[in-house]
Amino acid sequence: MKYDxxxxxxxxIGMATAYHVLRTNPGKKILVxxxxxxxxxxxxxxxxxxxxxxxxxxxxxxxxxxxxNYFLDIHDKGVDIGLEKAGYLWxxxxxxxxxxxxxxxxxxxxxVELRFIPQNELKQxxxxxxxxxxxxxxxxMGLGEIHIGVFGKKCGFIDADRLTRYxxxxxxxxxxxxxxxxxxxxxxxxxxxxxxxxxxxxxxxDVNVVGVSTTAGExxxxxxxxxxxxxxxxxxxxVGIDSLIKSAKHQMFVLRSEKMDRLMHPKGLSEKEILxxxxxxxxxxYIRPDxxxxxxxxxxxDGLGHGLKFEEDPKPENEFYEYNIYQILRKYLPIVDGVNxxxxxxxxxxxxxxxxxPYIFEKGNVISVIGLSGSGxxxxxxxxxxxxxxxxxxxxxxxxxxxxxxxxxxxxxxRKVEKELFVL
Amino acid sequence: MKYDxxxxxxxxIGMATAYHVLRTNPGKKILVxxxxxxxxxxxxxxxxxxxxxxxxxxxxxxxxxxxxNYFLDIHDKGVDIGLEKAGYLWxxxxxxxxxxxxxxxxxxxxxVELRFIPQNELKQxxxxxxxxxxxxxxxxMGLGEIHIGVFGKKCGFIDADRLTRYxxxxxxxxxxxxxxxxxxxxxxxxxxxxxxxxxxxxxxxDVNVVGVSTTAGExxxxxxxxxxxxxxxxxxxxVGIDSLIKSAKHQMFVLRSEKMDRLMHPKGLSEKEILxxxxxxxxxxYIRPDxxxxxxxxxxxDGLGHGLKFEEDPKPENEFYEYNIYQILRKYLPIVDGVNxxxxxxxxxxxxxxxxxPYIFEKGNVISVIGLSGSGxxxxxxxxxxxxxxxxxxxxxxxxxxxxxxxxxxxxxxRKVEKELFVL
Numbered sequence: 024m025k026y027d028x029x030x031x032x033x034x035x036i037g038m039a040t041a042y043h044v045l046r047t048n049p050g051k052k053i054l055v056x057x058x059x060x061x062x063x064x065x066x067x068x069x070x071x072x073x074x075x076x077x078x079x080x081x082x083x084x085x086x087x088x089x090x091x092n093y094f095l096d097i098h099d100k101g102v103d104i105g106l107e108k109a110g111y112l113w114x115x116x117x118x119x120x121x122x123x124x125x126x127x128x129x130x131x132x133x134x135v136e137l138r139f140i141p142q143n144e145l146k147q148x149x150x151x152x153x154x155x156x157x158x159x160x161x162x163x164m165g166l167g168e169i170h171i172g173v174f175g176k177k178c179g180f181i182d183a184d185r186l187t188r189y190x191x192x193x194x195x196x197x198x199x200x201x202x203x204x205x206x207x208x209x210x211x212x213x214x215x216x217x218x219x220x221x222x223x224x225x226x227x228x229d230v231n232v233v234g235v236s237t238t239a240g241e242x243x244x245x246x247x248x249x250x251x252x253x254x255x256x257x258x259x260x261x262v263g264i265d266s267l268i269k270s271a272k273h274q275m276f277v278l279r280s281e282k283m284d285r286l287m288h289p290k291g292l293s294e295k296e297i298l299x300x301x302x303x304x305x306x307x308x309y310i311r312p313d314x315x316x317x318x319x320x321x322x323x324x325d326g327l328g329h330g331l332k333f334e335e336d337p338k339p340e341n342e343f344y345e346y347n348i349y350q351i352l353r354k355y356l357p358i359v360d361g362v363n364x365x366x367x368x369x370x371x372x373x374x375x376x377x378x379x380x381p382y383i384f385e386k387g388n389v390i391s392v393i394g395l396s397g398s399g400x401x402x403x404x405x406x407x408x409x410x411x412x413x414x415x416x417x418x419x420x421x422x423x424x425x426x427x428x429x430x431x432x433x434x435x436x437x438r439k440v441e442k443e444l445f446v447l
Numbered sequence: 448m449k450y451d452x453x454x455x456x457x458x459x460i461g462m463a464t465a466y467h468v469l470r471t472n473p474g475k476k477i478l479v480x481x482x483x484x485x486x487x488x489x490x491x492x493x494x495x496x497x498x499x500x501x502x503x504x505x506x507x508x509x510x511x512x513x514x515x516n517y518f519l520d521i522h523d524k525g526v527d528i529g530l531e532k533a534g535y536l537w538x539x540x541x542x543x544x545x546x547x548x549x550x551x552x553x554x555x556x557x558x559v560e561l562r563f564i565p566q567n568e569l570k571q572x573x574x575x576x577x578x579x580x581x582x583x584x585x586x587x588m589g590l591g592e593i594h595i596g597v598f599g600k601k602c603g604f605i606d607a608d609r610l611t612r613y614x615x616x617x618x619x620x621x622x623x624x625x626x627x628x629x630x631x632x633x634x635x636x637x638x639x640x641x642x643x644x645x646x647x648x649x650x651x652x653d654v655n656v657v658g659v660s661t662t663a664g665e666x667x668x669x670x671x672x673x674x675x676x677x678x679x680x681x682x683x684x685x686v687g688i689d690s691l692i693k694s695a696k697h698q699m700f701v702l703r704s705e706k707m708d709r710l711m712h713p714k715g716l717s718e719k720e721i722l723x724x725x726x727x728x729x730x731x732x733y734i735r736p737d738x739x740x741x742x743x744x745x746x747x748x749d750g751l752g753h754g755l756k757f758e759e760d761p762k763p764e765n766e767f768y769e770y771n772i773y774q775i776l777r778k779y780l781p782i783v784d785g786v787n788x789x790x791x792x793x794x795x796x797x798x799x800x801x802x803x804x805p806y807i808f809e810k811g812n813v814i815s816v817i818g819l820s821g822s823g824x825x826x827x828x829x830x831x832x833x834x835x836x837x838x839x840x841x842x843x844x845x846x847x848x849x850x851x852x853x854x855x856x857x858x859x860x861x862r863k864v865e866k867e868l869f870v871l
Contacts, residue, residue: 163642164651212752218587226730226771227588230751260755265693265800269684306650327654327811328636331684347650376689377801377859387751435801442860 026052028414029235029244031207031258033057034067035183035400036392037250038190039407044248044414045199053199054244056237058206063187066252067400069370071275071311071320073300074401075111075178077135079126079445082380083402084133085428090404091177093423097189104189105182107314110292110299111175114145114154114355116167119304126445127173140172148291156354166305166354174292178300180311183400190407202242207235210247210262210389231388232262246414250392252399253333253371259393264386267435268373268394269331274339276348277366279318283358286319287312307447308351318365323348324447331374339367372397379443383410383433390414397447409433450476452838453659453668455631455682457481458491459607459824460816461674462614463831468672468838469623477623478668480661482630487611490676491824493794495699495735495744497724498825499535499602501559503550503869506804507826508557509852514828515601517847521613528613529606531738534716534723535599538569538578538779540591543728550869551597564596572715580778590729590778598716602724604735607824614831626666631659634671634686634813655812656686670838674816676823677757677795683817688810691859692797692818693755698763700772701790703742707782710743711736731871732775742789747772748871755798763791796821803867807834807857814838821871833857 027048030041033055045053059065076088098106115123127137142154154169191201214228224230234243249258253270260266288296298312298319307324325343344364353359375382375394381402382394392410395402405422412420412430419427432439451472454465457479469477483489500512522530539547551561566578578593615625638652648654658667673682683690712720722736722743731748749767768788777783799806799818805826806818816834819826829846836844836854843851856863 163640164649165653166651222766222770224752225588225774226732226747226749227590227775229589232751260693263695263749263751263753263755265755265798267800269689271687308650323650325650325687327656327687328648329687331687331689342646346646350649351651374689376691436866 024242026054026242026244028053028246028248029242030055030248030250031235032065032249032251033062033187033191033201034065034250034252035063035187035190035403036252036395036406037248038062038187038194039403040248040250040392040410041199042190042194043407043411045194045197047411047415049197054242055194055199055201056205056207056235056242057201057203060203062191063184066370066372067183067187069275069368070183070400071322072181072183072400073111073179073311074181075175077111077130077137077175077178077445078443079129080378080380080441080443081133082432082440083398083443084130084135085422085426086381086402086405087398088177089422089424089426090402093404094181094186102189104186105180107180107297108293108295109179109297109312111178112292112299112301113173114169114302114304115171115173116304117170118167120171123445136176138174138176140174142170145169145172148289151286151356151358153355153357161354164305164350164354166351169304169355174299180300181400186400202239205237205239207237207258209236210258211236211241212262212387233388245388247389248392248410249389252373252393252395255373255391255393256333259389259391264389264391266391266393267382268375270333270371271331271374272329272334272337272369272371273322273397274343274369275320275322275367276339276344276364277318277320278359278362279316279365280362283319283362284317286356286358287314287317302447303351303355305351308348309447310352321348321352323351333371337369337371339369378440379446380440381406381433382435383413383430384435385413448666450478450666450668452477452670452672453666454479454672454674455659456489456673456675457486457611457615457625458489458674458676459487459611459614459827460676460819460830461672462486462611462618463827464672464674464816464834465623466614466618467831467835469618469621471835471839473621478666479618479623479625480629480631480659480666481625481627484627486615487608490794490796491607491611493699493792494607494824495746496529496605496607496824497535497603497735498605499599501535501554501561501599501602501869502867503553504802504804504865504867505557506856506864507822507867508554508559509846509850510805510826510829511822512601513846513848513850514826517828518605518610526613528610529604531604531721532717532719533603533721533736535602536716536723536725537597538593538726538728539595539597540728541594542591544595547869560600562598562600564598566594569593569596572713575710575780575782577779577781585778588729588774588778590775593728593779598723604724605824610824626663629661629663631661631682633660634682635660635665636686636811657812669812671813672816672834673813676797676817676819679797679815679817680757683813683815688813688815690815690817691806692799694757694795695755695798696753696758696761696793696795697746697821698767698793699744699746699791700763700768700788701742701744702783702786703740703789704786707743707786708741710780710782711738711741726871727775727779729775732772733871734776745772745776747775758795761793761795763793802864803870804864805830805857806859807837807854808859809837
């Protein structure tokens with residue numbers, strides 16, 4: 024049982040990669056191996072399901088902008104990927120805004136569509152927003168006055184599950200194979216010319232990864248893609264391929280309350296009048312409406328003191344909502360007062376602390392596609408095409424819409440990216 | 448009990464840092480905390496105890512060259528740091544040499560003293576060297592013919608233990624404190640303005656590392672240096688400071704045999720006629736004489752298939768000598784035939800896979816001095832001075848001899864180094 028390529032992980036990155044590999048290599052035997060029972064059930068399912076092309080790094084902009092173009096096009100063609108053009112709305116204090124002004128200027132030059140909304144206009148659009156929490160608690164928490172909103176137009180929501188299933192269906196339609204409920208336990212390293220004695224491989228042998236050892240036995244392939252997000256270190260580091268990433272936990276809490284309904288459809292922002300993905304000026308507390316369920320997902324950035332560690336099954340902590348997110352949220356959106364989460368979950372993301380751009384690199388027959396740093400869904404199509412170009416031995420990948428991208432720019436040896444300065 | 452600064456780790460990096468911090472800040476309360484009973488007993492003690500200024504990265508060259516100058520000067524002043532000016536001797540096949548030729552040209556322009564020794568001359572200097580192993584086994588192992596030797600003059604051996612003790616003595620002589628047998632279990636993160644309720648710190652609080660929790664209780668300091676090499680991830684990642692490094696194991700085997708004695712003093716290389724640190728053309732198998740003990744330390748690079756993982760107490764594996772190092776060694780140095788190790792040990796080093804230059808960066812009151820990638824001893828003095836300049840808020844460090852070094856070049860945000868291409 025030997026495949027041309029095996030893709031480990033049927034999350035959004037693995038499925039987009041598998042699809043583009045097979046699309047450009049019709050007839051090849053490509054297998055996706057996934058430990059869960061369906062695509063996108065790992066950290067893809069835990070994501071905020073949002074997209075933006077608002078990044079300071081030119082690379083991240085290109086990856087997301089071309090991927091979003093692809094998503095918009097399939098959406099226009101009638102594929103239901105749960106796409107909602109709701110926008111992103113960053114709410115900044117004067118100081119925060121002024122610090123970021125040069126980044127916005129660069130973004131606009133790059134073609135990012137931004138709209139700047141002063142406080143008085145924001146109050147008309149979002150009457151429930153309290154731009155100036157100034158009670159004693161707010162002062163203690165250091166909650167600054169919202170001076171301006173920065174609205175990203177080519178941003179919104181996407182159903183991560185449906186998008187992953189879209190790639191899965193396309194992949195299967197052209198002959199791709201998937202094994203679900205199959206966990207890859209390790210990468211198999213073998214000498215290119217085995218001599219058949221114990222203790223192989225020896226240091227004087229040329230070795231390569233030749234396949235994967237799974238709960239369903241060994242599976243061999245000429246090339247192995249590792250697209251396992253936070254699970255990558257277990258596979259890669261174990262065979263001496265530095266995965267370069269750490270795992271960080273993020274938690275999501277779902278709020279559903281009749282009194283919050285009137286937040287859902289503000290006028291004057293997006294065409295469909297859906298609350299954008301809205302980021303408050305403190306600790307990256309954000310609110311992401313789920314328009315179909317009539318609920319709101321909220322989360323926040325947890326800073327110094329919160330460890331970078333892998334957990335097989337990370338759990339959301341009530342205290343993280345109650346004493347952290349909620350305290351900030353209710354000051355800027357008093358309507359949230361008294362609302363408790365009706366649902367919650369936690370996931371991991373694979374952090375690249377160096378520059379927060381993805382890594383796509385090859386070593387020993389393994390192409391690693393990792394380090395998406397929490398913004399993988401919105402870059403998945405481009406990343407899948409670049410990993411594919413690496414597989415095809417091309418110097419440049421052609422992204423959706425025809426833009427060329429130098430494959431080695433996301434590698435290690437000749438990495439050429441700008442450090443992302445507009446991290447959520 | 449509050450210190451101006453605490454340095455975690457009394458290895459060579461921690462001790463050099465502590466000494467330079469106190470030297471430039473006389474009167475300050477500086478404490479080094481070490482889990483072992485003496486300085487340099489962790490991975491410093493496991494090192495090959497060698498120095499070289501032969502690096503392709505201009506940064507690594509500067510760090511090592513100025514540090515070596517310092518070591519040579521204290522040696523000349525009569526401090527016994529076990530320094531032996533034996534040189535380094537890289538043995539290359541024609542192909543390996545030609546690939547590295549542009550690097551050597553750059554090094555020479557940089558001021559690195561190299562001598563190129565053709566095969567016939569090598570055979571005169573090292574009559575026991577078999578430059579062309581060509582039996583069936585050698586062919587199977589892919590052992591190429593040694594075409595040339597590249598001899599680094601400003602290279603040699605140093606006693607890592609004595610060097611670390613030198614810094615310890617200097618540090619103590621100016622009032623530095625050290626706590627041995629004290630293990631730092633974790634970094635203490637606290638809000639700058641605690642409100643004294645459970646669940647602190649909250650995400651809306653400004654937080655910092657304020658001290659360390661140790662087996663001898665809590666110790667507080669205004670600044671904390673982490674110089675713990677392979678132990679850094681446990682401390683840093685745990686509080687959300689990405690340590691960026693992975694741990695890799697290296698093993699050392701000691702050979703002592705009367706018949707090998709004649710290898711010890713080749714004529715025509717170094718003034719004192721000591722066998723240089725000699726690197727064979729396959730799998731970085733190297734031999735490092737211990738002239739005082741009359742023995743030879745041998746090791747090798749373990750490639751793909753050997754995991755990057757932390758182990759509290761890594762063990763050397765007989766098989767790594769027997770089936771790997773020994774097989775290569777005895778082909779190029781038949782005199783080694785039949786010699787078994789009389790001693791062995793294993794240590795870890797902290798690998799920076801991205802560029803193999805050190806990281807010195809500050810976050811949340813913690814200055815991390817890590818990623819030495821197996822060549823820490825030879826860079827220790829410069830690295831200690833740069834970490835000190837960061838502590839002192841200086842833009843440039845003054846290295847030994849007066850050379851200026853921009854502190855942020857080894858940081859993360861504005862890192863400016865050349866990827867090291869001349870890794871052992």
